Amino acid sequence: AIQMTQSPSSLSASVGDRVTITCRASQGIRNDLGWYQQKPGKAPKLLIYAASSLQSGVPSRFSGSGSGTDFTLTISSLQPEDFATYYCLQDYNYPLGFGGGTKVEIK
Amino acid sequence: EVQLVESGGGLVQPGGSLRLSCAASGFTFSDHYMDWVRQAPGKGLEWVGRTRNKANSYTTEYAASVKGRFTISRDDSKNSLYLQMNSLKTEDTAVYYCARVGAELGYNWFDPWGQGTLVTVSS
Numbered sequence: 001a002i003q004m005t006q007s008p009s010s011l012s013a014s015v016g017d018r019v020t021i022t023c024r025a026s027q028g029i030r031n032d033l034g035w036y037q038q039k040p041g042k043a044p045k046l047l048i049y050a051a052s053s054l055q056s057g058v059p060s061r062f063s064g065s066g067s068g069t070d071f072t073l074t075i076s077s078l079q080p081e082d083f084a085t086y087y088c089l090q091d092y093n094y095p096l097g098f099g100g101g102t103k104v105e106i107k
Numbered sequence: 108e109v110q111l112v113e114s115g116g117g118l119v120q121p122g123g124s125l126r127l128s129c130a131a132s133g134f135t136f137s138d139h140y141m142d143w144v145r146q147a148p149g150k151g152l153e154w155v156g157r158t159r160n161k162a163n164s165y166t167t168e169y170a171a172s173v174k175g176r177f178t179i180s181r182d183d184s185k186n187s188l189y190l191q192m193n194s195l196k197t198e199d200t201a202v203y204y205c206a207r208v209g210a211e212l213g214y215n216w217f218d219p220w221g222q223g224t225l226v227t228v229s230s
Contacts, residue, residue: 001171034216036152043204043223044144044152049216087152091215094168096142096154 002026004090006099012107019075021102023066023088031067032092038101039084047086048073078104109133109219111205116224123195123228129188129205129221137161137183140208142217143190145201145226153201155179157208158188173199195228202226 003026013019023033031051036044046055048064051071061076075082083106088099115127129141140163143155156169158179167179178191188205202225206217 032214036217038152043220044217045220046216046218049209050212050214053214055216055218089152089154089217094157095170096157098152098154101151 001095002029002090002092002097004088004097004099006088006102008102009100010103010105012105013078014107015078015080017078017107019078019082019104021073021086021088021104023071023073023099025069025071025090025092028068029090029092032090033064033066033071034089034091035062035064035073036087036089037082037084038087044087075104109207111207111219111221113203113205113221113224116203116226118227118229119195120230121195121197121228124191124193125195125226127190127192127203127205127224127226129190131186131188131207134207136181136186140210140215141179141181141188142206142208143179143188144204144206144217144220145199146204146223147198147201150201155190155203192226195226197228200226200228 005024033051035048038044052064063074085101085103110132112130142157156179159166176194180189202223204223206220209216
């Protein structure tokens with residue numbers, strides 16, 4: 001199974017900061033990667049698919065990049081509603097696999 | 108509005124069985140692959156499995172941790188997805204989400220997700 005390693009596992013940031021989260025696959029997955037946001041007690045929400053395609057309705061401060069094994073989710077200017085946990089997901093092959101998550105907290 | 112609503116969660120003893128349902132509305136259910144994802148208390152997300160659509164013979168895929176114990180099925184006439192869970196273990200305790208698989212140009216994604224239903228396996 002492909003292992004997805006997310007880093008950092010948590011970070012503290014202030015409103016307005018630029019935040020970068022990385023996800024590394026244990027083998028190449030082309031750009032078959034999505035990013036999801038989850039707030040406490042809520043279901044995850046799709047942000048990015050195909051590594052860099054922004055889901056409709058998601059603010060443009062979110063962006064994704066990468067291909068192969070290394071991927072990045074960037075929040076260009078952190079907003080109060082962005083404090084949440086973020087997960088990457090590879091859908092290149094089965095079993096699908098999530099990264100361990102990155103909790104973004106208020107500094 | 109596209110919506111998924113899970114039901115059927117609850118408390119079950121180790122070794123027991125439970126069937127979860129996911130009712131879909133607001134889209135053509137029969138066109139889509141559908142997945143189950145779970146989240147143990149305080150932990151990350153874990154993919155459970157997938158059912159493809161009729162065009163792909165309703166074939167299924169499972170995570171190794173549930174293969175042989177869990178079965179995913181669907182009833183397109185009822186716009187419903189199911190997860191039959193047998194031989195449950197304490198480590199199956201989790202919130203179970205159903206998710207619609209969106210697809211375009213060979214890429215897949217999960218959107219939307221249901222609100223989740225809690226399964227607790229305990230004696």
